[in-house]
Amino acid sequence: MDLPKPNSEIIARKPQIVALLQVVLPDDAVIYDEHEVKAYECDALASYRCPPMIVVLPSSTEEVAAVLKICHAEGVPVVPRGSGTSLAGGALPTADSVVLGVSKLNKALEINYDDRYIRVQSGRTNLSVTGAVEALDFFYAPDPSSQLACAIAGNIAMNSGGAHCLKYGVTTNNLLGVKMVTMEGEVMDIGGAHLDAASYDLLGLICGSEGQLGVVTEATLRILHKPEGARPVLIGYDSNEVAGACVSDIIQAGVLPVAIEFMDRPVIRAAENFVGAGYPDVEALLIVEVEGSEAEIDEQLALITEIAKRHNPVELRESQSAGESAAIWAGRKVAFGAMGQISDYMCLDGTIPVSQLPLVLGRITELSEEYGLDVGNVFHAGDGNMHPLILYDANKQGDLETCEKMGAEILKLCVEVGGCLTGEHGVGIEKRDLMTTQYTDVDIECQLRVKDVFDAKWLLNPAKVFPLAATESRRT
Amino acid sequence: MMKPTSEVDLAEAIASTTGPVRIVGGDTRQIGNPVKGEVLNTSGLSGITLYEPGALTMVARAGTPLMEIEAALAAEGQRLPFEPSDMRAIYGASGQSTIGGVVATNSSGPRRIQAGACRDSLIGVRFVDGQGQIVKNGGRVMKNVTGYDLVKLMAGSHGTLGILTEVSFKVSPAPEASSTVMVEGLSDTDAVTAMSAALGSPFDVNGVAHINGRTVIRVEGLDGLVKYRAAKLVDKIGGVVVDFDWGAVQNIGDIAGREGDIWRFSVKPSDGPKLGAALRAAGATEVVYDWGGGLIWALSPKGDDMRSAMGSISGNATLIRGEGHPVFQPEAKEIEFLNTGLRAKFDPRNILNAGRMG
Known part of the structure; x- marks a missing residue:
């Protein structure tokens, strides 16, 4: 993966730029020491690193606006950063950039239970949004795996999902409004506590724009009352195909579970070794969770287990207690970490039509043999959002490159069968060069023109999302 | 053509x-x-x-x-x-x-x-x-x-x-069953309070309106589930389970065919009653609340300005049927700048439904 060549003329002006930033920010909010900026050299796509020129940590929307005005006037690229948990390299700096971290913007500003929203500063972590409202049994629905650490700013940038979006939707379906600062330093409110835009749906456009259209400093988020209860059932099958068919039948049956999670044998074993969840040693495991009162849960689970039984499961375990529910989820929740114990891995995020699950899983197995790299599958099956984990050895020469090649083949396959490159992680730098497999030049040009409107000088996170060749004339 | x-x-x-x-x-x-x-x-x-x-x-x-x-x-x-x-x-x-x-x-x-x-x-x-x-x-x-x-x-x-x-x-x-709880005779303010209570409950309500003095709350899903939730809602906010034609809300059936202008407002639900009162004071003859009070339909005399009834309430007003006022809520200048910019990129010759949105 290439990064654009840093502009040496900008780097040469570093002392002047630091001095300008120090005028509008407290001293400790401008980090420019070459050792200290290394803390910001990568996000969760840690195989790519590049220390930025400067890091700024503003504490208010006004400070963000002042920083952006300076960078705009000075022609300095800005890389916005939430908590740095992007798996796609969304917050990866370039050597000539200013990283704008929103971590100090972490307050809950307003909670309104009657109108069911919370207004927070964008650096607040996902889980602490729910934390602010759970005393009254409310919650914020999108729940990415990194929710303990990831910031709402990053969730908005990537339009993050999670395990429960089959019922509750992803970030864009739960975002009511933002306060955003453009690259020129202009502050604007888009949306609010009311529903639907007066004219164009700019809020929908900003969500998922990977920090390329503006820096979001505040967000108004929809909160919901928790259901009375929730209970999972664990279903094991001796083939991925049958598990895939079961998922499809459940969805069609008219009962919409809040989550349908899928794990294959490598992941089941890793999770079992890691946490001892009591998983059976089967080819494929489904965790299906439903919500409601006890009686409602019984009624829904009866329907689901009846469907599951038609496919001859080798294991069917309905949770009978809170402890058993926790055990069923325990392995799934640690799945990524457990795989990380075994090996370095690359986590893909392609989404496919649910009907294509058996075909794609089969082809991934073939590719695994072809490339000589093991793969584990753990994903949100209800919505077809796959997360193949390709195992590789970072210390072995050429292994990462082989892994990336194989990953690209899987993602191309996802597009071929009617899906997409990324369901919830974003394009970042990771899938930038694959955009042309999903979109024509015209499709891409149309998106580039949107950025032209918001950021005419192409200074905000400019080297992401699109193939570098497609954006070169705009960036330079 | x-x-x-x-x-x-x-x-x-x-x-x-x-x-x-x-x-x-x-x-x-x-x-x-x-x-x-x-x-x-x-x-x-x-x-x-x-x-x-x-x-x-x-x-x-x-x-x-x-x-x-x-x-x-x-x-x-x-x-x-x-x-x-x-x-x-x-x-x-x-x-x-x-x-x-x-x-x-x-x-x-x-x-x-x-x-x-x-x-x-x-x-x-x-x-x-x-x-x-x-x-x-x-x-x-x-x-x-x-x-x-x-x-x-x-x-x-x-x-x-x-x-x-x-x-x-x-x-x-599509759900197996649908059920509506109706409470009659609530003031607009009390209706929005009741609707907020229903929306803030764990019962997954999916229709919440106040129309002609009737406050209606809908739950849908598996048959047993719907009965249970409706009963719980009656416990919480009162009223009775009724048959109700949601077309009256979905298509504003009661006012759609009547003489006059039709306005549509999107506001924060708790601002609904205040706006409703202001609309009536400004001459609106019918006010229908949907979305728990966050969506308001108003029937008003032809040509009268209802948008100004919003005062300092944030949200937006759309003139759905009528003339003499901007159809869409005028946006702040920085938003308008972006809207204009987008339109110029997507349709540089300004030939597609030109002027439709103002």
Whole structure:
């Protein structure tokens, strides 16, 4: 993966730029020491690193606006950063950039239970949004795996999902409004506590724009009352195909579970070794969770287990207690970490039509043999959002490159069968060069023109999302 | 009149035309300023192109009648989650609503409060821009963050950014049962309090309206589940379980056919009663609350300004039927700058539904 060549003329002006930033920010909010900026050299796509020129940590929307005005006037690229948990390299700096971290913007500003929203500063972590409202049994629905650490700013940038979006939707379906600062330093409110835009749906456009259209400093988020209860059932099958068919039948049956999670044998074993969840040693495991009162849960689970039984499961375990529910989820929740114990891995995020699950899983197995790299599958099956984990050895020469090649083949396959490159992680730098497999030049040009409107000088996170060749004339 | 029968024909027609174009599906959602120009009829771009009930996905050409889509979904026990409204009575129109028109106006009914708007179910679009280029965005899978989300931008853009040719939806299972709890005689303020209590409950209500002094709350799902939840709601806010025709809310049946202007307001629900009172003081003869008080429909004497009743309340007002006032809420200048910029990029010749949105 290439990064654009840093502009040496900008780097040469570093002392002047630091001095300008120090005028509008407290001293400790401008980090420019070459050792200290290394803390910001990568996000969760840690195989790519590049220390930025400067890091700024503003504490208010006004400070963000002042920083952006300076960078705009000075022609300095800005890389916005939430908590740095992007798996796609969304917050990866370039050597000539200013990283704008929103971590100090972490307050809950307003909670309104009657109108069911919370207004927070964008650096607040996902889980602490729910934390602010759970005393009254409310919650914020999108729940990415990194929710303990990831910031709402990053969730908005990537339009993050999670395990429960089959019922509750992803970030864009739960975002009511933002306060955003453009690259020129202009502050604007888009949306609010009311529903639907007066004219164009700019809020929908900003969500998922990977920090390329503006820096979001505040967000108004929809909160919901928790259901009375929730209970999972664990279903094991001796083939991925049958598990895939079961998922499809459940969805069609008219009962919409809040989550349908899928794990294959490598992941089941890793999770079992890691946490001892009591998983059976089967080819494929489904965790299906439903919500409601006890009686409602019984009624829904009866329907689901009846469907599951038609496919001859080798294991069917309905949770009978809170402890058993926790055990069923325990392995799934640690799945990524457990795989990380075994090996370095690359986590893909392609989404496919649910009907294509058996075909794609089969082809991934073939590719695994072809490339000589093991793969584990753990994903949100209800919505077809796959997360193949390709195992590789970072210390072995050429292994990462082989892994990336194989990953690209899987993602191309996802597009071929009617899906997409990324369901919830974003394009970042990771899938930038694959955009042309999903979109024509015209499709891409149309998106580039949107950025032209918001950021005419192409200074905000400019080297992401699109193939570098497609954006070169705009960036330079 | 242009009536292309394929996306390619449409693209060529737009690329070669010089004059303004007025896009027409079924002509049943006449929201916005009148548009001059050659009519472009989308009825030649019709038909469901893909329907996978097991994946909750439907793809259809933009000119497909809404009725055809709803019938196909019903045959599989599914439906559009967002409950688009039938606006024919409002405009005295007799045509067939098309799915493209539903998307272009982001039409959403009572279930919007729980299941989201049209834009929330829309997962992919294909359209022809103002220069006759074919653009696609999104796709047919329900989770997709690949590139910018132009899908949302196209929803509710009233044909001013491109001519939709194909749209994809995430659909949902149709419920086994539906039940409505009704409380009569509440003031607007008490009604919004009751509706907020229902929406803030764990019972997953998906219709919450206050119309003609009746406050109605709907739950849907498996039969036993619905009975249980309705009983719980009665415990919480009072009232009784009744049969109720939600068309009265979805299509504002009681006021749609009556004389006068129709305004639509989107505000924070708790601001609803204050706005309702201000609207009545300003001359509105009927006020209907949907979305728990956050959506207000008002019937008012022809030509009277109802938007100013909002005062300092934030939100937006749309003049759905009537003349003499801006149809859409004027935006702040920095938002207007972006809107104008986008329009110039998507339709640089300003020929698609020019002036529709002001």
